[in-house]
Amino acid sequence: MRLHRLEITAFGPFSGTEVIDFDTLSDAGLFLIQGRTGAGKTSVLDAVCFALYGQVPGARNAVKGLRSDHAPAGLAPRVVLETTIRGRRLRVTRSPAWERPKLRGSGTTGEHAKVLLEEYADGEWTGLSARLDEAGDLISRLLGMNATQFCQVALLPQGEFAGFLRAGAEERRKVLERLFATEVFTQVEKWLAERRAATRREAAELSAAASSIADRIAETTGADAPREAVPLVPEPRQGGAQGRPAETPLEAVDELPAWAAELAGEHDAILAVTEGLRADAEAAVETARADAERGRDLAERQRRHADAVARREALLERAEERSRLTSRLDTAARADRVVALIRQSGEREDWARQTRRRADHARSEVGSLVPPGAAEDVLAKAEQDRRREIAVLEAQRGKVERVRRIDAERAGLAREAERAAAEEAQLADALSELPALVEADRRALEDARLAAAGRAGAAAAVADAERRADAAQRRDHVERLLAGAEEAQRDAVDAAQAARDSAQELRQARLDGMAAVLAEELVAGEPCRVCGSREHPEPVTSLAVIPTEEQLERAQAEYERAQAVREAATGEVESRRTERDGLLETAGDTAVEALVDELEQARDALAAAEARAAEAERLEAALTRTERELEQKRDRRDEVAQSLTEVRTRDAELDGERTRLRAELDEARGGDPTLEARVERLDREAAALAEAVEALRLAERAAAEHAEARDRAAKAGEAEGFRSADDVLAAAMADEDQARLRDRARRFDDEEAAIRDLLGDAALAAASREPAPDLAALEAALAAAEATHRGVAGAADRARQRRRRLAELRERLAAAVRDWRPAAERHEVAERLAGLTSGKSPANRRNMSLSAYVLAARLEQVVAAANERLDRMSAKRYSLVHTIDKAAGDRTKGSGGLGLRVADAWTGLERDPVTLSGGESFITSLALALGLADVVTAEAGGAEINTLFVDEGFGTLDEETLDEVMDVLDALRDGGRAVGIVSHVAELRARIPAQLRITKQRAGSTAAVSV
Secondary structure, three states: OEEEEEEEEEEOOEEEEEEEEHHHHHHOOEEEEEEOOOOOHHHHHHHHHHHHHOOOOHHHHHOOOOEOOOOOOOOOOEEEEEEEEOOEEEEEEEEOOEEEEOOOOOOEEEEOOEEEEEEEEOOEEEEEEOOHHHHHHHHHHHHOOOHHHHHHHHHOEHHHHHHHHHOOHHHHHHHHHHHOOOHHHHHHHHHHHHHHHHHHHHHHHHHHHHHHHHHHHHHHHOOOOOHHHOOOOOOOOOOOOOOOOOOOOHHHHHHHHHHHHHHHHHHHHHHHHHHHHHHHHHHHHHHHHHHHHHHHHHHHHHHHHHHHHHHHHHHHHOHHHHHHHHHHHHHHHHHHHHHHHHHHHHHHHHHHHHHHHHHHHHHHHOOOOOOOOOOHHHHHHHHHHHHHHHHHHHHHHHHHHHHHHHHHHHHHHHHHHHHHHHHHHHHHHHHHHHHHHHHHHHHHHHHHHHHHOOHHHHHHHHHHHHHHHHHHHHHHHHHHHHHHHHHHHHHHHHHHHHHHHHHHHHHHHHHHOHHHHHHHOOOOOOOOOOOOOOOOOOOOOOOOOOOOHHHHHHHHHHHHHHHHHHHHHHHHHHHHHHHHHHHHHHHOOOOHHHHHHHHHHHHHHHHHHHHHHHHHHHHHHHHHHHHHHHHHHHHHHHHHHHHHHHHHHHHHHHHHHHHHHHHHHHHHHOOOOOHHHHHHHHHHHHHHHHHHHHHHHHHHHHHHHHHHHHHHHHHHHHHOOOOOHHHHHHHOOOHHHHHHHHHHHHHHHHHHHHHHHHHHOHHHHHHHOOOOOOHHHHHHHHHHHHHHHHHHHHHHHHHHHHHHHHHHHHHHHHHHHHHHHHHHHHHHHHHHHHHHHHOOOOOOOOOEOHHHHHHHHHHHHHHHHHHHHHHHHOOOOEEEEEEOOOOOOOOOOEOOOOEEEEEEOOOOEEEOHHHOOHHHHHHHHHHHHHHHHHHHHHHHOOOOOOEEEEEOOHHHOOHHHHHHHHHHHHHOOOOOOEEEEEOOOHHHHHHOOOEEEEEOOOOOOEEEEEO
16 A cells, blocks of 8 residues: 545644645655644644544544634644555545534534545546445455554554554554454354364253153163163363263263163063963963863753753643634634724725715805706816916916016115215215315324424434433443543652662662672682682672662562553543543543433424324325225215116016006906906806815716625635624734734744754753752862963063064164263263364363463564664564463463564573663664564455554654664565655654655644745
8 A cells, every 4th residue: 555645624633634645755665754742743644544434543533523623613624645555456435434614604514424436547537435344344454454453554653553562462452453363263262162062962951862762761660771881971170170970981871772672681581481381381371271261062962951940841731722722713813804894894985985974065166057956067168267377377377466566566666765865965075064174184194294394303302312411421430430541640650760769779779789799709719700710809898778679679679550440541541531531522622411401302392293293193094095985976966876876767668568567467457456366266166166066976986895895804704614794803913912822832842842842852861860969169170370461461562562562672772872972972072172272172282272371472572573673773683582471460361472572682581571761662662562473464364554653652762773663664664565664753853864844833734845
C-alpha cells in the first residue's frame, strides 16, 4: 500500500480543508511530520486510518465526534484518501456522523456517516461502493488485515508498544490475540473439550447398557456378575487429568462374554438332566393311565350288562299296556282318513248360506239403477256403461289439477312481488345514505394515516431516548468510579516513584562502595578477584554504610510491586475513562432527569402514533366494508327490479290460462256440483253393480260345492267301517294326543331293541363273568405318576426358558461390548488430545494450551525480527529474549510462553524490560514494533505496506543512539518504502529535509509540505 494524496476537511484540529501530497513526501524516502504539541500530527494518521476503516486508532475512537470544533457551523467533515493497494489506484471519500444546523428554524439535525469508494481505471474514476460495510470489507480484503492490525503495522504507535514491552503475560496475550488469528486454535481446544465430554457420555451410556445386560443375566441364572468388569465407563481421574482408571482396563470387558458362556454351558447340562427325568416320568404316567383306563372300561361293561337285564324284566311287566296303546292308535288312524271330508262338507254348507245372503243384499242395493229382479247380464251391462263415462271424465281431471297449481303459483307470485317492492324501497333509502358515509370514512382514514406516519420516527426516538437515558445513568456511575480510580492512580504513581528512587539510591550506594566491599574480602597471599594480584598494598576503606545484596533485592522487589500496582491503577483509569468517553458520546452532558423526561415524552408520542395507526387500520377496514356494502346494494337493487318485472309478466300469463280451463270444466261436470263429484258418483254406482254381479256368481258356485262335499264324506265313512258321521267324529283324536301315544309306543319299541342289542353283545357278556376291578387303587397310582411328571416337566421348562433367555442376553451382551469398545477408545483419544491442547495433561510438559503455544511461537518470531533492528540500534548491547516461563503471580493454567526479557551483553545478565531507561525503552519498543509489523504482514498475507509512520519517542535518545535509530529507519526505505516520523524533536528537523509541518493556530491547525 502506498499513499498518494490526503485531503482533510473539518476533521480533528483542522478547521478548513488541508491537502497533503504524500507522493512528494514519499519521493524523499524519509520524511518528518513535525509541529508543536497538540497541533495535530497524530490526527494526520487518524485521518488515514479513518479513510480506510471508518475508525481511528486506540482510545480516540471512543471519543464522541471527529468533526473539528473550529470549523464553520455548516461545513461537513470529510477525509479523501488516494492510495494504491495491490496495484489498484483507489480513492476513499469518507465522512463521520455529525450534527449540522437545520435548514429551517433553530437547532441541529443528525447526518449519518457516509463513504464513497472509487477506482481509477481507463483514465477516469469509477464508483465501486457507497455502502459502509461493502467499502470496509473490500479495503480489508485488499490490505489483508483489519483495523487493529493495520494500526500496528503501518502506524507503529510507540506508546502502546512500550506498554506491550512491560506488560504481563495476560495483557500481552490480549494484544497478540487481536493481531493474530488464533480463534481457530481456541475453537479447537473448545471442540476437543466438548468432544471429550460427548465421548465420555457415549461410553458411559454404552457401559451402563452392558452392565444392565450382565445384571439381567445374573438375575436370570441366579449367579453373581464379575464385579471387576463393572463399571465399564472410563471415569475422570482425580487431580485434573482425564482417563480410564487403571483398575478398569479395556481387557476387563472381555470377562463378561466369557462369564456368560460359562453360565450357558452349566445350564445346558442342567437342561439335559431335567429332560431325561421328564421322559421317564412321561413313560410312568402312560403306564398308569393305561391300567386305569382298562379298569374303568371293565367296570363300565359290567354295569351296562346288569342294567340291560333289569330293563328286560321291567318291559315284560308292561306288555298289556303296550297292546291297548296299539289298538287305540289304529282306530284313530282310520277316523283321520274320513273326518277331514266330514268337516269340509260342513264348511261348504256354511259358505253357501253366507253367499246367498250377500247376493240378496247386493241386488237390493242396486234396485234403483236396474229393473227389479234383473239378471246377471243386465247388471253387468249397466256397470260397463258407467265405467266408459268415468274414463271420459278422467281425461278432464288434469285440467282441475292445473287450475289448482295456477292458483298456488299466483299466490306465491303475489307474495314475491310484495316482498320485492318492500326490498326495493329499503335499498333506495340505503343508497341515498351510503355514498355520504363512504366519503366520511375516506376522509377520516386519510387523517389517521397522516397522523400514524410518524410512528417509525417516534419508535426510533424512543429507542434513542432509552439508549441515552441508560448511558447517562451509567455515565454518572462511571464518573464516580473514575474519580476514585484517578485518586488511586496518583497514590500508586507516588508510591512507585518513591520505591524506584529508593532502589536506585541503594544501587548507586552499592556501586559507590563496591571497591570497599571487595577490599574487605581480600586475604593476604590470595589473588584478587579483580586484578589477580596476590599483593594488596593499599586496600580501599569506606566509612559509609554499604547496602547489602539482600537490601538491593528487597528494594527492587518493593519497586516491582509498586510498579505493578501503578500499572493496574493506570489500566483501571484508562478503562474507566474510555468507558466514560463512550457514554459521553451517547448521552453527552445532559442530566439524567432531563433525558428521562425526554424518554417519557418520546414514549407518549409513540403511544399516540400507535393509537392513530390502530385507528387507521380500523377505519380502513370500515371503509372497505362500507364500499363493499354500497356496491352490493346497487347490484341487489338491479336484481330486485328485474325480478319484480318478471313476476308481474308471469302472473298475467297464468290468469289467461286459468280462465280458459274453468270454462272447459263447467261444460264437463253437467248437473253435478263439480267434475270430481260426478266422477265419484259414477264410480260408486259402477262398484255397486259389480258387487251385485259378483255376489250372484259366488252364491251359485257355493251351492254346487256343498252338494259335492256331502256326497264324498258319506262314501268315505262307509269304506272305513263307520256307520255314521257321528261315529267317525267320536273315534277321531287330535294330532297332539296321537303324537303322545305314538311316542309311548316308539319308546316301547326302542327299549326292546336296545335291550336286545346289549344282551347280545359278547364283550358285555364276557365282562359280566369277570371279577370287579379295584378302581380306587388304579386312580391313586395314576395321580401319583401325573404329580411326579408335572414337577419334572416344570423344572425342564424352566431350564429351557433360562437357556433361551440366556442365549438372547448373551447376544445382546456381545453386541453391547462390541459397541462400547470403539466408544471407549474414541474417548481415550479425545481425552488425551483435549488434555494435551488445554495444557492440563502430564504429556504437555510445558503446561501450555494450544492457543498459548501458537501465540508463543508468533512472539518468538516477533522477537527474532525485532532483534535484527535492536542489535544495531543498541550498538549490540541489548537483545530481546523470549521465555516460556510464567510471569510472577500468574496462576492461570496453560498461559505461559509469553514472557519477555532483555539480555544485556555488557553484564551477561537478563533484565526485566521495566528496568530500561526511557531511551532504552524507546529503541527496544521501536524494534519490537517493527518486528511485529513484519510478522503481522506475513501472517495476514496482506499487501506490502510501502508507507510507514513512526509516532513519537525520539526525544528520549542521545545523539549516538539517534544516529543508530535513524540508520535503521533509513534502511526501511529499501524496496521503495517511505517512512514518516511523527516528532517535535528539533534535531530531526535538521536531519530530515522532507517535512509535513502542522501549525497550531487559534482558528484551527493547517498543514504544509516542504522538501
